[in-house]
Amino acid sequence: MTARIQATFVHLLTATGAVFAMLxxxxxVDEKWGLMYLWLVVAFAVDGIDGPLARKYDVKTNAPQYDxxxxxxxxxxxxxxxxxxxxxxxxxxxxxxxxxxxxxLITFASVVYFADTRMKTKDNSFAGFPGCWNMVVIVMxxxxxxxxxxxxxxxxxAIAMFTPLKFVHPVRTDRWRTVSxxxxxxxxFFAGWAAWVDFDPNSWAHWGLVVTxxxxxxxxxxxxxxxxxxx
Numbered sequence: 001m002t003a004r005i006q007a008t009f010v011h012l013l014t015a016t017g018a019v020f021a022m023l024x025x026x027x028x029v030d031e032k033w034g035l036m037y038l039w040l041v042v043a044f045a046v047d048g049i050d051g052p053l054a055r056k057y058d059v060k061t062n063a064p065q066y067d068x069x070x071x072x073x074x075x076x077x078x079x080x081x082x083x084x085x086x087x088x089x090x091x092x093x094x095x096x097x098x099x100x101x102x103x104x105l106i107t108f109a110s111v112v113y114f115a116d117t118r119m120k121t122k123d124n125s126f127a128g129f130p131g132c133w134n135m136v137v138i139v140m141x142x143x144x145x146x147x148x149x150x151x152x153x154x155x156x157x158a159i160a161m162f163t164p165l166k167f168v169h170p171v172r173t174d175r176w177r178t179v180s181x182x183x184x185x186x187x188x189f190f191a192g193w194a195a196w197v198d199f200d201p202n203s204w205a206h207w208g209l210v211v212t213x214x215x216x217x218x219x220x221x222x223x224x225x226x227x228x229x230x231x
Contacts, residue, residue, distance in 0.1 A: 007054075007062035014050045014068055017043045017075035021083060028087050033141060034198035036087060040134050041192045043079040047072070048184070052171060073114055076131075081110040084137040093140055094147050102154045106133055109158045124172035125220050129160040135187070139213055142194050142206040166220035175223055180216070187212035 024039035050072070059068050085106040089099045110131040113119060121127050136157060140150050168176065170184035190208035197203050 003057065003062045007057045007059040008066070010050060010053045010057050010059050011063055011066040011068055011071065013046065013053065014071050014075070017046050017050075017072075017079060020046065021075060021078040024079065024083050025086075028083055028090065031090060033087060033091060034195045036083070037138055037141070037195035038192065040079055040083065040138075041188060041195060043075070044134065044191070045188055047076065047079070048171065048188070077111065077114055080132055080134045081106060081114075084133045088133075088137050088140065088150075091141070093144065094150055098147055098151045102151060105154060105158045109161050113161045121166055123174065124169055125223075126167040126169060128163050128165060128167070129157045130167055131161060133157075135191075135213060135216070138191050138194065139209050141199050142203075142209055144201075166224050168216065168220040168223070170216070173220070175228060176219060180219060183212050183215045183219075187216065 020039045020043035024036045024043065027033075027036035027039060050068075054068050059066075085103045088094060088106075089103045092099070094102050110133065113128065113131050119127055119130070136153065140153075168180050170177070170180040173180060186208065190205045190212060193205035194203055194209055197205070199206075
């Protein structure tokens with residue numbers, strides 16, 4: 001198999017995220033939240049592996065006819081932002097005006113953030129909260145806290161998108177990667193299990209989601225507070 005064909009297959013793998021996004025949206029329209037999140041977790045898994053594959057097979061050189069970065073951003077906006085925001089609104093976790101405020105904040109702030117050329121730091125982390133609303137909303141589905149708590153989290157994270165706070169990329173941020181990558185894999189497992197049992201309030205997966213989510217949210221900020229030792 002030639003390098004060009006291998007690189008093209010990587011692009012096609014990335015493109016499957018659009019199919020999973022549509023399947024998730026169809027489930028969301030029917031208010032089948034567990035099924036919706038199963039498809040989003042599949043899309044999340046694809047998003048986790050297509051980047052390393054793109055770098056391994058050098059898609060920019062071997063298949064430059066497709067813009068993998070643009071393709072990835074389009075799919076990420078659907079699966080990370082648009083569909084989770086819709087689910088948060090339609091699930092009635094945020095009643096009345098709180099739901100409207102949340103979806104306006106999430107969709108508007110995220111599209112501005114995704115277009116920001118400064119979204120990555122020198123160590124390949126994210127500058128500001130990276131718009132991973134799919135990860136936030138699934139925790140809300142699992143725990144179902146008070147709607148004011150949900151709204152407060154949405155407001156804080158929307159503001160955090162435009163701050164110098166750092167958020168790790170589990171694959172590309174070298175520092176603490178031996179912890180961050182297993183945490184991201186564990187998050188994917190717990191998210192998939194929570195969705196599989198349709199967010200059963202007695203599921204142990206919910207606490208796994210909380211622990212792994214807290215790490216992924218605060219690891220980058222802790223790295224800023226704890227200077228790295230020079231080799």
